[in-house]
Amino acid sequence: MSTPTREPYRPVYHFTPPANWLNDPNGMVYFQGEYHLFYQYHPGSTLWGPMHWGHAVTTDLVHWRHLPVALYPDELGAIFSGSAVIDWHNTAGFGPETMVAIYTHDIPNAQDQCLATSHDAGRTWEKYAYNPVVLNTIPLRDFRDPKVFWYASNPDVDPAAGHWVLLLVAGDVVLFYTSPDLKQWTQSGSFGAGAGAKGGVWETPELLHLAVDGGAERRWLLVVAVGDGAIAGGSGVQYFVGDFDGHVFTSDNPNDTVLWADYGADFYAPQAWNDPPDDRRIWLAWMSNWAYARETPTTAFRGAMTIPREVALTRTPAGIRLVQRPVVELAMLRSASWRLAPGNIAPPAPGEPSPEQTDRRYPEALECKVTFQCAAAITAQRCGIRFCYAEGVYLEAGIDLARGALFVDRTQVWEVPEHPTLAVVQTAPLASAGDMHHLHIFLDRSSVEVFAGGGQVVITDQIFPRSDDRAPDVTVQLFADGEGVRLVEGVIYALEPAAG
Ligand code: FRU
Secondary structure (H helix, E strand, O other), X not given: OOOOOOOOOOOOOOOOOOOEEEEEEEEEEEEOXXXXXXXXXXXXXXXXXXXXEEEEEEOOOOOEEEEEEEEOOEOOEEEEEEEEEEEOOOOOOOOOOEEEEEEEEEEOOEEEEEEEEEOOOOOOOEEOOOOOOEOOOOOOOOEEEEEEEEEEOOOOOOOOOEEEEEEXXXXXXXXXXXXXXXXXXXXXXXXXXXXXXXXXXXXXXXXXXXXXXXXXXXXXXXXXXXXXXXXXXXXXXXXXXXXXXXXXXXXXXXXXXXXXXXXXXXXXXXXXXXXXXXXXXXXXXXXXXXXXXXXXXXXXXXXXXXXXXXXXXXXXXXXXXXXEEEOXXXXXXXXXXXXXXXXXXXXXXXXXXXXXXXXXXEEOOEEEEEEEEEOOOOOOOEEEEEEEEEOOEEEEEEEEOOOOEEEEEOOOOOOOOOXXXXXXXXXXXXXXXXXXXXXXXXXXXXXXXXXXXXXXXXXXXEOOOOOOOOOOEEEEEEEEOOOOEEEEEXXXXXXXXXXX
8 A cells, every 4th residue: 555645644554545535344355365345435536426346455454455446336326335255155156266245236216235246356346147136125215235244054063054144224223134145135034123323324234253252152243333323423333242043133232222332433334354364353444424524634535444453242240342452463563662651640730731751752653552550549530641743733542530431532633624513522431440541542644543441442533633834743741630640551653654
């Protein structure tokens, strides 16, 4: 991936298209050593328009190679979101190991599900002659975003015995279908009437079978993007934990339980790679929000993906919850590193800003790990780390000790004037009220991703530190608004461009 450095908000190590508009990740599948990333793409503009599937691959989850556009709109419509599978057992008769994309065809008043096939590892594609394969039979325009995977009824005995599962969203519920051959689909159930957050239309469902705390117990994670009314305003992603019997999902929780995958404003439509080469399930998401996605101040491109994250489940007193961790491969990008001096964090004198940890300037693409410890007798209510770009232009990530929450304050690094209400301080409840708080932060030129609580809470945000006359680097301050907070450990890594 070549990174045009003249664009001030072009990420250094996050995936972006060479130019123009990007939204959801699509067709995520691992095949013959390559992780494929297709994505909603408008090659003609930095605004959303007739959707294509852009295409890129990575062999290490870090360095990306751009490939030509994979799917173009045709007489059936534009190519909306969907997934891809490898038909290992040639169930469809397209030939062994065919890569099959299953996507939504969109025309102004209809959405149906269609197939395309590739025999050369996703480089060239042919649309199936008998599309669509799932016709919209209900009078709802919103009927889209098929996620398909192979459900092996007894994977340890015979991985080839089973059927295909397709889930899609219809309005604000998820519909399930099964098929022996990817071509003929029978509806097998639905989930979501009256359940979860309903502030907008549901989009881009995902369903994963995950181990709980790395042990033998496994539960199913159903993930649904919701177009509006999400936790940080605008669009966001909720999840459900439960069971899936090959036909329909049932939740472990009552209908009014609402669980958020990310408490920031810019995490949408996550999709995990099918057929991963190891036992990790890894996803990434579109790092934007439909409320303002069209108005962000980037120039040649608009839209980026999050870093790839490993997803898992953990048991908590409140129930089983999603955990996300940055993939370990990202450590490949580290170059220089700096240790922050441990010690008590002095509260500022009245009217004074916190002292800078050092007068060093750090590159604006960095990874940072900090651990704060709280004394038994503590007067501080907030502590954290502040990345300063210029006078009055800073980003804060920290712990709201009074509320037991992670927070990110992007109000001073926001440049989307039409949406002032979305530049609020975001908070995410931390389950454990222990005295140690670890933050793992990935900062890039126009985004921040903060992981806390062992990955149980994440805040992902776009940021737009003013681009005029600022130096492309940051200073760092540690802060606490009272006594009793100590930095136990802190390290900052410069991250290299993810050039292919
Ligand atoms: C989600 C979404 C999908 C749709 C696609 C269109 O962000 O709205 O529901 O398929 O984007 O680009």
